[in-house]
Amino acid sequence: MPAADLLLVLVVLADFMVLGTSRLTTCIRAIALQGLMLGALPIALTQHWSLHIVGLAVGSTVVKSLVLPWFLRRAIREAAVRREVEPSIGFTLSLVLGIAAVAIAFGVSQRLPLPAGVSELLVPVALATVIMGFLTLTTRSKAVTQVVGYLMLENGIYLFGLTSTDRVPFLVEIGVLLDVFVAVFIMGIVVFHINREFDSLSSIRLTELRD
Amino acid sequence: MIAWTAIPALLLVLVVAPLLPGIATKTKSWLTGRRGPPVLQLYFDLGKLWRKRSTYSRTTTWMFRLAPLALLVTSVGAACLLPLDGRSALLGFRGDFIAFASLLAVGRFALVLAGLDTGSSFEGMGASRDATFATFAEPALFLGFVTLFLISGNLSLTGMLGVGAGLLSAWIGGGGHAAPALALITISLFLVLLAETSRVPVDDPATHLELTMIHEVIVLDHSGPDLACILYSSAVKLAVLGALVVGVLVPRTALPAPLTGLVFTGGLVLVAVAIGIVESVMARLRLSRVPQFLVAAAVLSTLGALLVLVR
Numbered sequence: 265m266p267a268a269d270l271l272l273v274l275v276v277l278a279d280f281m282v283l284g285t286s287r288l289t290t291c292i293r294a295i296a297l298q299g300l301m302l303g304a305l306p307i308a309l310t311q312h313w314s315l316h317i318v319g320l321a322v323g324s325t326v327v328k329s330l331v332l333p334w335f336l337r338r339a340i341r342e343a344a345v346r347r348e349v350e351p352s353i354g355f356t357l358s359l360v361l362g363i364a365a366v367a368i369a370f371g372v373s374q375r376l377p378l379p380a381g382v383s384e385l386l387v388p389v390a391l392a393t394v395i396m397g398f399l400t401l402t403t404r405s406k407a408v409t410q411v412v413g414y415l416m417l418e419n420g421i422y423l424f425g426l427t428s429t430d431r432v433p434f435l436v437e438i439g440v441l442l443d444v445f446v447a448v449f450i451m452g453i454v455v456f457h458i459n460r461e462f463d464s465l466s467s468i469r470l471t472e473l474r475d
Numbered sequence: 476m477i478a479w480t481a482i483p484a485l486l487l488v489l490v491v492a493p494l495l496p497g498i499a500t501k502t503k504s505w506l507t508g509r510r511g512p513p514v515l516q517l518y519f520d521l522g523k524l525w526r527k528r529s530t531y532s533r534t535t536t537w538m539f540r541l542a543p544l545a546l547l548v549t550s551v552g553a554a555c556l557l558p559l560d561g562r563s564a565l566l567g568f569r570g571d572f573i574a575f576a577s578l579l580a581v582g583r584f585a586l587v588l589a590g591l592d593t594g595s596s597f598e599g600m601g602a603s604r605d606a607t608f609a610t611f612a613e614p615a616l617f618l619g620f621v622t623l624f625l626i627s628g629n630l631s632l633t634g635m636l637g638v639g640a641g642l643l644s645a646w647i648g649g650g651g652h653a654a655p656a657l658a659l660i661t662i663s664l665f666l667v668l669l670a671e672t673s674r675v676p677v678d679d680p681a682t683h684l685e686l687t688m689i690h691e692v693i694v695l696d697h698s699g700p701d702l703a704c705i706l707y708s709s710a711v712k713l714a715v716l717g718a719l720v721v722g723v724l725v726p727r728t729a730l731p732a733p734l735t736g737l738v739f740t741g742g743l744v745l746v747a748v749a750i751g752i753v754e755s756v757m758a759r760l761r762l763s764r765v766p767q768f769l770v771a772a773a774v775l776s777t778l779g780a781l782l783v784l785v786r
Contacts (some may be wrong), residue, residue: 265652273655276778284771356767363774370785388785 268308271301272389275423276366279396282412283358286348289436291412294334295419299447305426320437324422327441332415333457339452340408342344348434352403365395382427390427407455411448419443484560488743489551489737492714493517493707496680496746502751517710522705529699530771534594542589543697543704549586550711557718558633560736567633572620575632576613579671579712583609586705590693597685601692608677611681611769612670618776619660619667623723625783626653636722659779661723665749666772668716670765672709675754677765687759717746757758 278301281294303325310317340346351358369391378387397420400413425437497514504511513519531539554567556575564571584604590602623635670677673690682688685695694705721742760768 269655273659273778273782280771280774284767356770359767359770359774363777366778366781370781374785384785385782 266364268383269385271305272385273365274301274385275389275419276392278360279393279416280362281394282400282416284355286351286355287349288340288346288406288408289337291348291409292333292340294335295336295412295415296329298416298419299330299332302328302422305423309386309426312415318431323438323441327445328415328419331445335448335452336408336411339411339455343408343455345406345408348404348409349376350405351409352405353441358399358403361399362396365399366392371394378427386423386427390420390423392420393417393423407451407458412454414446414451415448476497478563478565478567481558481560481563484736485554485565486558488554488714488718489711491740491743492710493521495713495717495743496694496710498744499674499751499754500746503561503755504531506752506755517706520705524698524703524706525700527699529697529701531697532593535589535696537678538585538657539589539592539696540701543701543708544586545585546582546708547704547706547711549578549585550708550715553578553582554715554718556632556712557715558636558722559718559739560627560732561636561722562633564631564633567631569630570634571631572635572655573623576616579715580609580613582708582712586693589697595695597692598695600686601689604689608670608765608769611766612667612772615663615667615769615776616671618780619664621781622656622660622780624777625780626656630733633780640643645681652784656779656782657723659775659782661720663772663775664716664720664723666768667745667777668720668746669753670772671716671768672713672750674750675758675770676760679759692747698707713747714721714743717743735763 275298278294278298281297282291285291286475303321306321306324307319313436353361366388370388373388376387378384394417397413397415399416400416402411402413404410404413422440425440484703492707494517497512497516500516501511501514553575556571556578557565558564558567587602587606590598590605620635624630627635629635669675673680678689679687680690682691685692688695690709694702697705718739721739725742726739
């Protein structure tokens with residue numbers, strides 16, 4: 265399945281794009297492109313067409329590559345932030361850690377018992393995306409970048425889900441998509457409020473609890 | 476092992492090499508709406524410089540005079556190691572890719588020493604930057620070679636860039652599993668080429684401000700035939716690295732001999748055009764971002780290697 269392999273490689277490249285850039289718009293564009301590829305994957309992976317597969321593809325494309333990026337763009341426009349200025353580790357180191365994550369993911373997934381008939385890149389890429397999502401989530405200080413990291417994490421989990429599209433009911437997947445949508449919606453509101461309260465989007469200021 | 480059949484291709488590359496920077500500049504001029512210098516400008520420059528006399532500062536030593544020659548020898552030596560006609564290199568042996576990278580490194584080393592030899596602080600700064608970028612470009616180049624080795628199982632450049640390793644053959648003829656890895660290496664090697672030949676996102680060949688020049692500032696004190704030597708060697712280096720990119724991208728073993736030369740020359744011209752396009756759509760990177768750019772190239776090669784290993 266060369267098409268599916270190509271899409272999976274592009275998913276990893278989108279991860280690196282998020283890790284290597286300081287511009288929030290590029291981050292959001294990367295996550296939107298990743299969403300587009302994730303939307304195309306069920307179709308590229310499937311052997312036999314069904315309403316379930318098409319619904320999944322259309323649903324995730326719309327939510328992951330249109331609605332959520334639009335929402336994040338609105339958030340950075342209202343908060344007037346452009347760049348991730350002080351990540352706790354540098355962008356070059358992030359890239360190096362990212363490739364280490366890919367190496368670990370590829371190494372580990374060789375030892376996992378996997379269902380037959382899926383692309384052998386699917387699980388390694390899913391693991392790598394989850395780890396790199398964690399990396400983004402933990403090392404960036406802007407709330408918007410952290411939301412992008414959370415989305416990467418979720419995209420990795422979605423890729424895991426694709427190993428068993430035949431067995432997972434449609435409703436569960438729609439439920440997951442809805443969950444993510446609501447989570448990002450709430451985060452968007454939180455981002456807006458952090459900005460209004462502290463005049464900056466840095467989550468480093470959120471160190472103490474008060475009434 | 477010496478293959479004398481590779482000599483015509485080698486001569487062809489040595490003759491057309493000065494054309495490539497001209498094509499890159501012409502592309503850039505067209506895209507930015509200017510007329511630009513003629514494509515053959517570098518030949519004219521080389522002819523003009525060759526008729527002049529070299530001038531040497533009193534502070535310089537023999538190193539300064541040796542560097543242009545060393546650069547010329549290493550660049551042409553690197554060209555001898557590549558299978559330029561798509562079949563075999565003039566000189567091929569196990570592990571010759573290390574010799575290839577080392578030759579390029581020795582040439583750069585000689586030039587850096589010559590820059591420091593002049594005692595000018597500008598040239599020292601340029602030399603320092605050039606050496607810094609080289610340390611980041613080399614891992615990317617080697618990781619690309621490692622990936623090519625993993626795909627082809629062959630330790631010589633002729634084997635790596637020869638049978639069945641081409642991206643197009645991998646894509647068309649069944650063995651599509653190596654295609655994503657080869658695509659990644661091609662991009663990575665192109666980024667290395669931009670850095671090694673001092674092109675735009677890393678260095679700007681058109682700049683004439685001492686503080687921002689990198690390659691240009693090192694050769695600031697060279698003149699006459701010495702400068703001609705350096706300019707020609709840089710063009711050969713561009714052709715050699717371009718040949719590497721073309722070798723990864725296009726398989727030529729299956730093609731008949733006359734067509735091979737045509738495809739190869741066309742590929743080199745396309746690489747030059749790509750450089751021109753990059754130069755006109757991109758601004759130069761901030762100095763502190765260049766290592767990140769080259770680490771990204773290394774990451775692409777590593778990802779390619781991992782993709783091959785996971786099978």
